[in-house]
Amino acid sequence: xxxLTPDEIFAYVEARESGARTYATAFGAVLQEGHGARxxxxxxxxxxxxxxxxxxxxxxxxxxxxxRRVREYLESGQVQQALDLTTPAKYAFLSALYxxxxxxxxDTFRTQFCGPAGADATEAAVKLFKTAxxxxxxxxxxxxxxxxxxxxxxxxxxxxxxxxVPSLMPDVHHLPYPYDYRCPFGLGGxxxxxxxxxxxxxxxxxxxxxxxxxxxVFLEAVQGEGGVIPAPPEWLRGLRAITARLDIPLVLxxxxxxxxxxGTMWAFEESGIEPDAVLVSKAxxxxxxxxxxxxxGRYDAWRPGAHAGTFRGNQIALVxxxxxxxxxxxxxxxxxxxxxxxxxxxxLRRLALTHPEIGDVRGRGLMWGIEIVDPDGPADALGAKPxxxxxxxxxKKACLKHGLLLESGGRHGAVLRxxxxxxxxxxxxxxxxxxxxxxxxxxx
Numbered sequence: 001x002x003x004l005t006p007d008e009i010f011a012y013v014e015a016r017e018s019g020a021r022t023y024a025t026a027f028g029a030v031l032q033e034g035h036g037a038r039x040x041x042x043x044x045x046x047x048x049x050x051x052x053x054x055x056x057x058x059x060x061x062x063x064x065x066x067x068r069r070v071r072e073y074l075e076s077g078q079v080q081q082a083l084d085l086t087t088p089a090k091y092a093f094l095s096a097l098y099x100x101x102x103x104x105x106x107d108t109f110r111t112q113f114c115g116p117a118g119a120d121a122t123e124a125a126v127k128l129f130k131t132a133x134x135x136x137x138x139x140x141x142x143x144x145x146x147x148x149x150x151x152x153x154x155x156x157x158x159x160x161x162x163x164x165v166p167s168l169m170p171d172v173h174h175l176p177y178p179y180d181y182r183c184p185f186g187l188g189g190x191x192x193x194x195x196x197x198x199x200x201x202x203x204x205x206x207x208x209x210x211x212x213x214x215x216x217v218f219l220e221a222v223q224g225e226g227g228v229i230p231a232p233p234e235w236l237r238g239l240r241a242i243t244a245r246l247d248i249p250l251v252l253x254x255x256x257x258x259x260x261x262x263g264t265m266w267a268f269e270e271s272g273i274e275p276d277a278v279l280v281s282k283a284x285x286x287x288x289x290x291x292x293x294x295x296x297g298r299y300d301a302w303r304p305g306a307h308a309g310t311f312r313g314n315q316i317a318l319v320x321x322x323x324x325x326x327x328x329x330x331x332x333x334x335x336x337x338x339x340x341x342x343x344x345x346x347x348l349r350r351l352a353l354t355h356p357e358i359g360d361v362r363g364r365g366l367m368w369g370i371e372i373v374d375p376d377g378p379a380d381a382l383g384a385k386p387x388x389x390x391x392x393x394x395x396k397k398a399c400l401k402h403g404l405l406l407e408s409g410g411r412h413g414a415v416l417r418x419x420x421x422x423x424x425x426x427x428x429x430x431x432x433x434x435x436x437x438x439x440x441x442x443x444x
Contacts, residue, residue: 006030006042023051026396027405034061037424039405048432050406050420055224055256055367058283058333059324060421066286069323070316082313084113093318096325097284100265101294103274109294112302115309116289116317118255118281119147124293124307125216125277126151126169129249132301135215138169141177142184143226143411146218146253146279155218157226173211175200177223178235181360181371182411186381190234197238204246216249216277221267224256227410228362228369228417236271249276249299255291256367259283260328260422263338263365270364286320333422341365343426344418347433355440359385368418370436371410387414391443398439404432 004012009030017024030042037060039049052060059066074080079087098106112128114120126138140146140155147153153162154169162168176184176196183192185199203209221236223229243250252275257267261283264270268278277295284290289311328334345363348370352358359373372392373385389412396408396416407417420432 006032009042023407026407027400036060036063037421037428045403047400047403047405048420048424048428048435050404050418050432052419052421053287054282054407055261055419056282056285057287058259058261058422059286059327060423063287063324063327063423065327066320066323070288070320073316073319078315080315081311082315083310084308084313087313087315087318089315089318089322090313093322096322097292100325100329102266102269105274105278105294108296108298109278110297110300112293112295112307113309113312114291114293114307116285116291116311116314117147117149118279118291119149119152120309121255121279121281121291121293122146122152122155122218122253123149125218125251125279125295126155127307128293128295128299128302129216129251129277131306132299133215133249135213137171137173137212137214139173139175139211139214139217141175141219141223143177143179143223143229144174144218144220144253145223145225171212175203177219177226177229178231179227179229180232181362181382182380182384183382188382193232193235193238196235197242200239201242204242204248213246214248216251217243218251218253220253220257221271222257222262222364222367224367224417225409227371227415228367229410230262230267230362230364231271233271236268236273240271240273240275251275251277251279253279255279255281256419259324260334260337261365261367261419263334263341265334267364283324284321285314285317286322286324288314288317288320290314290317290321328422331423337365337422340422340424340426340429341368344368344429344433347429351433351437351440355437357388357391357440359387363418366418366420366422366424369410370416370418372414372416387412389413392416394443395436395439398442399435401442402435402438404435404439406436 032040032042040046114124142157144157146155151169154172185195252268281291348361356375360371372388374388377386392408392414
């Protein structure tokens, strides 16, 4: 058997994989192994991983307790796949999950196990709330990301992904999101929040708005792919009040921002609201594919088989997910994410003081965005300079040279995004920012 070099392996896969490749092209190497927050490529080069599979690896790579529980399960003789049949693994997972639902949700919510990707949870929610309400319209927000399947893409804001597709799910409308740095109303701050809420309420109550009463409103408490934009708690509370008063289900997409990522178990918890449904995936499977729709029981209008999928009974993910939830609690990782986030945010803001190309630093917990701008460009009414996607791409590439893996997103691809494992150490956080600063210096 011929042993291929890492470069030959990369070339073989690149020649056969689709043009939709993204992370592989940016990384440009064979990912060989990982432990905690560190990974190594086929040439032995090490990196700090602030991508963590787009936030999936909350415990980092190869957490020993998750591996132990999975090995133990694989050797137990229990089933590996079970459709929607009841198993001890499903019971253990649901028990661990429901212990971590806030407020009254543990007493009132039902769970739909979906196909293994988060987008299927979005699709399931659209179907469920259209069925339960008998309505056809769905609302989402500018900058939203809810998946890449046809229905979830219709809810997503990014036009580059939508433009090539001739037809997507109809009756979807997008509303302004409270993006303070580039306020859609040109106001910012508390005034921008209040005007945004007034806009939503007027639209939903205006008999001439042209938009029929929605089956549901979808949103992220912290937008991820849209550029790491946290919604102000007062805006979330106001939106919840409006939708509750008008009997419109509110669906919180926690696929990336949930499971401790933002320093609370669920990103919406900071505001104190209770939504009508929650979309969960990524970190919930402990590194294995798992996707859930959690929703209030009053909307359980489905008939048997109304939403199915072969791999919704992925027992390995249920075992790993239960283990991950327990590790988060035992090691206090959610609380640590809040503390470490203060450190990371402080270091990034300090970096911004000496780098005018950093227009904005924002985030919560261990979910941060650095918006890169053209410091010599004209400022808008709020003082924001033009987004600089080209410079962002150069910085991201230079980060690899300094041993840091991260991703970009947001408008014009001008936001560097940091999603390290919750297990990252304070020493590693200092290393991350030091590498980022070297990359920015390289790029002028």
